[in-house]
Amino acid sequence: MEKRERIITAAIEAFSEKGVEKTTISDIVKRANIAQGTFYLYFPSKLSVMPDIASVFVEHLMVELNKHVTASSFKQQLNQLVDTVFRTTDEHKKLAVLIYSGLTQSEHLQQWETIYAPLYDWLSERLETAKQAGSVRHTLQADYTARIMIGSIESTAEQLYLYNQEEHARAKEHKQELIHFLSHALAASE
Amino acid sequence: MEKRERIITAAIEAFSEKGVEKTTISDIVKRANIAQGTFYLYFPSKLSVMPDIASVFVEHLMVELNKHVTASSFKQQLNQLVDTVFRTTDEHKKLAVLIYSGLTQSEHLQQWETIYAPLYDWLSERLETAKQAGSVRHTLQADYTARIMIGSIESTAEQLYLYNQEEHARAKEHKQELIHFLSHALAASE
Amino acid sequence: MEKRERIITAAIEAFSEKGVEKTTISDIVKRANIAQGTFYLYFPSKLSVMPDIASVFVEHLMVELNKHVTASSFKQQLNQLVDTVFRTTDEHKKLAVLIYSGLTQSEHLQQWETIYAPLYDWLSERLETAKQAGSVRHTLQADYTARIMIGSIESTAEQLYLYNQEEHARAKEHKQELIHFLSHALAASE
């Protein structure tokens, strides 16, 4: 479905540049190099492209995680996880924001859970493994904890890269603090 | 500045009911009971009302925190903190969503930090006090940790109340897990 | 380009009747029998139609000149030239005024020269021919003189028909004086 992908890619670009509200379907079709009417053959409205965009982002994040979170010790995995989410958020600043705001604007809020599911599952499994191995506290519930962790990591990344232009040094400290925070939160109680 | 407040209140109502994108300036002025042109004497666009709305929300949250986070032990304070944020988010679902999405839509992303400052400061001080009292680990840095905590609490509350309609039982568990998570993250290492 | 012409014609009518300032784009599209949005596919604003209107006027004037300035003697040609410009100005009073004022209002002042070019060229050639035939003074420079002559004829026509409601008798005298004036200005010095 070549045209459909062209629309999604074009929408990502347009939304990133102008914001969701100010982007028009006309902007999207121009970038996608298709006719005005063609858009409607694939999507009923501009907001209905959002879930597809979010999936693209999460898929991308999953690829990155699988590529970079490779350590054998859970402690190192945690570091790699934070690094990867931070880097991805930084690289796709605009995209991250627009998914967030775009989903909330659409009637697709409920899809958030579904879209993030692969990410939650991935982390959940890792936590479960680590729990069996005794590298994290055995009292934690992997599924909830995965959600809480992703939430803290992303919210911190957003605070650093989107809302704020903290100078480099402080950003590094802030991230380090997050890692300590998570380590303690997860640590196997001795 | 009576008119200005009327506009903010009306905008909150309108945005909550119809969503930011579908709300028109005409909707806002009708609710505010002012003339069309009067809106433009105070704000240049509907999105420019967002920072003021966010401030209202944070102020409200601060009032609630000051009212309900009263325990003497830090452990209990943590419980009250999570409770209050969860309750406020639940009670103002629509408002919460629109602040997140609305701020990102506007060019006011950078103001986020400023708007949230009172909240961060408030928690930071409590953490500092707790640190001196030895009720949290002495290695934590109060300012960063405050941001990370608020981030995790809010993102969890959002997952529960906005994105997801988890049944009550699971919501309770999820929240409990968050409290454990935070407790461990902060616990004074013995 | 059928729609484009409809817009120009409608704009001429509307501007003539209500004046440029009081004409709305809505007036124009109603007359042109096209949709509101269609106007913007062809012109960005009502003033941007002015150069096209001016061209229509000059083209019309050219047709009239070619039809009525037919004498073989230059002296008679001069009479016919003045007659034609006067008659055309009188017949299209409103149009003439709006071109002068409309062009100046728009950012298209510089186009004046281009739009008038055919008229200047036409007269310039006639003057050149007359110079060769010895019916006008050989010291005149055809291109400049053409511009000066058109200027005096039009400004006099405007004084008579637009700014002033001189009674018929005086108008005739005024015009006669212009012809004498031009005759002397051009006369081959004996």
Place this chain on the structure above:
Amino acid sequence: MEKRERIITAAIEAFSEKGVEKTTISDIVKRANIAQGTFYLYFPSKLSVMPDIASVFVEHLMVELNKHVTASSFKQQLNQLVDTVFRTTDEHKKLAVLIYSGLTQSEHLQQWETIYAPLYDWLSERLETAKQAGSVRHTLQADYTARIMIGSIESTAEQLYLYNQEEHARAKEHKQELIHFLSHALAASE
């Protein structure tokens, strides 16, 4: 009437900068440093300021003419007249255009004659004197000729300074040609 003058001056500035159509009463009062309502104590609409503006311009031109057209020979006076009108038009490009377009837009077209009356009278008298002195042809009628002359001089000046950006050399030639043209038009027939 201090406020009235402030309004006229402010209107000249505003009209010159933004054009008549795009100038708002709000622009004028801001420049005049008076309150919105005060405008209406002196003028009923923005276009009603036009006749006053035109008078200012003509008065200025009269002052200049009286200062610079001082030669005793009529031939030299003609040169000085053209020079002065050209210089004034050049110096007040924007103002000249806006009077032209502003008057035509308003219902004040008929006032043109009245406003220009001092100028026409001034030249008319000079022509009459020159006629008596035999320095111009005795067949000319001073009043009409004055109008024709002013018309040609102004239209040429406008062509040079407003519509066209002719390079300096050609502008000089064009002006020279105008002076020859007028000289011949007026010359006492020998």
Place this chain on the structure above:
DNA sequence: AATGAATGAGTCTTCATTCAT
């Protein structure tokens, strides 16, 4: 006489949506 906040009718302008090709 002077003010300037408020008004709201009137326009401009956009843009989702359609449909004949």
Place this chain on the structure above:
DNA sequence: GATGAATGAAGACTCATTCAT
């Protein structure tokens, strides 16, 4: 399926005008 000119409803925005102070 694909096109893109045309549509016109809907909204944004302006600005002349008023009027209580």
